[in-house]
Amino acid sequence: xxxxxxxxxxxxxxxxxxxxxxxxxxxxxxxxxxxxxxxxxxxxxxxxxxxxxxxxxxxxxxxxxxxxxxxxxxxxxxxxxxxxxxxxxxxxxxxxxxxxxxxxxxxxxxxxxxxxxxxxxxxxxxxxx
Numbered sequence: 001x002x003x004x005x006x007x008x009x010x011x012x013x014x015x016x017x018x019x020x021x022x023x024x025x026x027x028x029x030x031x032x033x034x035x036x037x038x039x040x041x042x043x044x045x046x047x048x049x050x051x052x053x054x055x056x057x058x059x060x061x062x063x064x065x066x067x068x069x070x071x072x073x074x075x076x077x078x079x080x081x082x083x084x085x086x087x088x089x090x091x092x093x094x095x096x097x098x099x100x101x102x103x104x105x106x107x108x109x110x111x112x113x114x115x116x117x118x119x120x121x122x123x124x125x126x127x128x129x
Contacts, residue, residue: 007074010048011122013040014078018121021085030089037085044078076101081119 003011017040024032052071083097091114098113110116 003070003074006048006051007070010044010074010078013043014081015121017085018081018119022118022121025088034089037082037089041082044082048078049075083113084116084119087113 017036020036021033024030024036052075079097080101083094083101086094086097095113098116099111102109102116103111
């Protein structure tokens with residue numbers, strides 16, 4: 001699937017977040033794990049979601065062609081990963097997110113975020129610049 005620049009940007013940020021949170025948790029640095037998640041969620045809502053919505057609405061006058069079919073898939077992937085990253089800190093909220101996104105729609109998925117695998121960094125999404 002061809003992804004837009006905006007989609008590649010948020011996936012690169014997510015990839016960096018997974019690496020940061022994993023390293024912080026492995027060294028028992030709770031603050032070093034939670035603050036980057038909060039910063040990422042702020043970027044996600046203030047930049048990615050707003051820009052994606054504006055690009056979907058503006059049509060032919062945009063710099064980028066609209067609509068992008070992968071945009072919803074990208075947001076879905078990001079939200080699933082965020083639910084996993086939140087699980088050690090906000091177990092009930094993370095589990096509710098996970099169940100709404102995956103457990104109730106994908107029959108082969110684990111029934112809880114706490115029974116699923118920790119997200120791994122995807123080298124294809126790494127920021128090369």
